[in-house]
Amino acid sequence: MTPVPASRPARERLLDAAGGLFYESGIAATGVDAILARAGVSPATMYAHFAGKDGLVAAYLQQRHEAWQRTWDEVLAERDDPVERLLSVFDAVTRFRERGGNRRGCGFLAAATELPPGHPGRPWLDADSQLLTGRLRDLAVTAGAGDPDDLAATLLLLYDGALSRYARGATTPGLPGGDPLARARRLAREQVLAALGQS
Amino acid sequence: MTPVPASRPARERLLDAAGGLFYESGIAATGVDAILARAGVSPATMYAHFAGKDGLVAAYLQQRHEAWQRTWDEVLAERDDPVERLLSVFDAVTRFRERGGNRRGCGFLAAATELPPGHPGRPWLDADSQLLTGRLRDLAVTAGAGDPDDLAATLLLLYDGALSRYARGATTPGLPGGDPLARARRLAREQVLAALGQS
């Protein structure tokens, strides 16, 4: 008979604070105290909402995964041409980064580096990989690529290359060679056209 | 008048232990205790050789940077053809990984993600970036590329893509699309030939 669950504010503030700090300073380097201070929440409240720091990390990755997927869905809904739909992953990540004010690299790549094998956040990293490989493959099939898995793997390589360049360049502000994502998209377009042309 | 400094064993054992643990478990997640236990060294001895954990991290990165540069030098000494010399970075990293028994991604990429802005190890990450961009550019010039900086940036993108794929795949054992480094080399070869052909 509860009218509305409605217990939002503290949990959301915690996720916001944790998300910012995890992304900015790294997961292992971010203490629970810092998250609590930024969120303006007491320790007991946090442990009422999440199963410890690991649970908060997992929730952060889930939230980020879902936001990323929504952004990609959004961009896909704006594209009709099969080639443009294949390249949409680059436009989507550009939009995702603009929204989040992302200055560093990919949050999932960083988490993949930091989290130990059995961590409860790992499944969301796998979900991210699955989304990328699966969706790129499907789009390649629809576009009529001769070897969809091969084309998807190539696009994924370029995607990873651009994002890891951001991670390295966080220190050295002046990225040489212009925007890595723009370069990756250009190369991806070449590869897509070549793969469709000779199929 | 000291005949030989010769104070090696403890310091080297510490670097070996730290290198293995930092690479395997991450820098922030690796405690000093674990390093001391693996090296069989007491805390006081470590602090006599290094300025704290940060100093040890910096020394680890310096050692890794120098080993990587030596490996690349070695491979370059075996190549005469300008195109092969440009692609040598992919062969060198393959050899480097075989030697170190590397299963995870790039140690420098991981460190770039983990280390805060003012960390004493940062200069070695910059040195690594400098080595890659500078040397690739020089090789592109020698090969006669019309836009050496552009070609170098493209090769770097592919290089980063392959290495970050390893980082993500550490969890998911079955990497789709075959070996990322082989794929990156193949794409790089295409780009090099195209860049030299139309110059």
Added chain:
DNA sequence: GTCTATAAAGCGATAGAC
């Protein structure tokens, strides 16, 4: 140069009141 023992701080997590 290397050890044993310990200090000092930070961390994740919990108890109990409201």
Added chain:
DNA sequence: GTCTATCGCTTTATAGAC
């Protein structure tokens, strides 16, 4: 559901003997 106060462990780092 949220707070204040605190526990207990781990971590980095140092003191002092050999």
